[in-house]
Structure formats: C-alpha cells, structure tokens
Amino acid sequence: MFFIMGISQGKKKLDYSKTVICNQCGSYGRYEVFMLYSYLSLFFIPLFKWNRRYYVQMSCCNTVYELDPETGRSLFAGKQVDIRESDLTLIQTGRRENSWSKKRCSACGYETTEDFEFCPKCGSRFE
Numbered sequence: 001m002f003f004i005m006g007i008s009q010g011k012k013k014l015d016y017s018k019t020v021i022c023n024q025c026g027s028y029g030r031y032e033v034f035m036l037y038s039y040l041s042l043f044f045i046p047l048f049k050w051n052r053r054y055y056v057q058m059s060c061c062n063t064v065y066e067l068d069p070e071t072g073r074s075l076f077a078g079k080q081v082d083i084r085e086s087d088l089t090l091i092q093t094g095r096r097e098n099s100w101s102k103k104r105c106s107a108c109g110y111e112t113t114e115d116f117e118f119c120p121k122c123g124s125r126f127e
C-alpha cells in the first residue's frame, strides 16, 4: 500500500468588508480578513485542518494585523461581527506605494528608492 501524505499551508479569504481610516497611513482603507491554516492531506484530499490563525490586511498600505481568534472564528462561522481596533495586533507596518519603499537588486545588491523596473547598475529585473 502506498500513501501520499502531505502537510500544507492554506490561505482563505473571509467574506468581510469594512472601510476605516487607517491609523498607519491615514487614508481610507478596507479590512481584508484572511485565515491561514495547516492541513494534512492524503492522496491530495485535505483530511483535517488545524492551527488556524486569522489576519487582517489593510487594502491601502498592506499593514498586517493578527486578528483576535475568537473574532476570527465568529467571522469564519458566518456571524455578523464587527472588527474593533482592540481585536487587532500589529504585525507588520505597511507602506504606501512608491513613497520610501526600497528596492534591492538580487543580482548585484544595488539599492534604490526609485521605482525602477530594472536595476540601473546591472540591468536585472527587480522582483
């Protein structure tokens, strides 16, 4: 008997939309709620999921918060819940596009704050 088993990471976007004034960048943004989970699959069929974590990403500047798991579970169950700021733990501060985002060339290490598509030093494409 031959089994193909695997543990994978999944990501699911939850159906939630709320427009707020972002306290990171000060513009209007939407909360986008994601659930990340690990799952075990057998013959590519997911058997069970565990380690569910919920995250909120701001649409304006991509700031990422971890969402209170209770609130996340309620959202996942389809309940009408309101995400409050007290449910959110800041994980990663986002940035507005082309303000001070730094690009680094993976080929030669050249750094620039300009919005180049190709490295001005060696001509490699920025990712």
Ligand SMILES: [Zn+2]
Binding pocket: 022, 023, 024, 025, 026, 027, 029, 058, 060, 061, 062, 063, 094
């Ligand atoms: Zn923002």
Ligand SMILES: [Zn+2]
Binding pocket: 105, 106, 107, 108, 109, 110, 119, 120, 121, 122, 123, 124
């Ligand atoms: Zn380069």
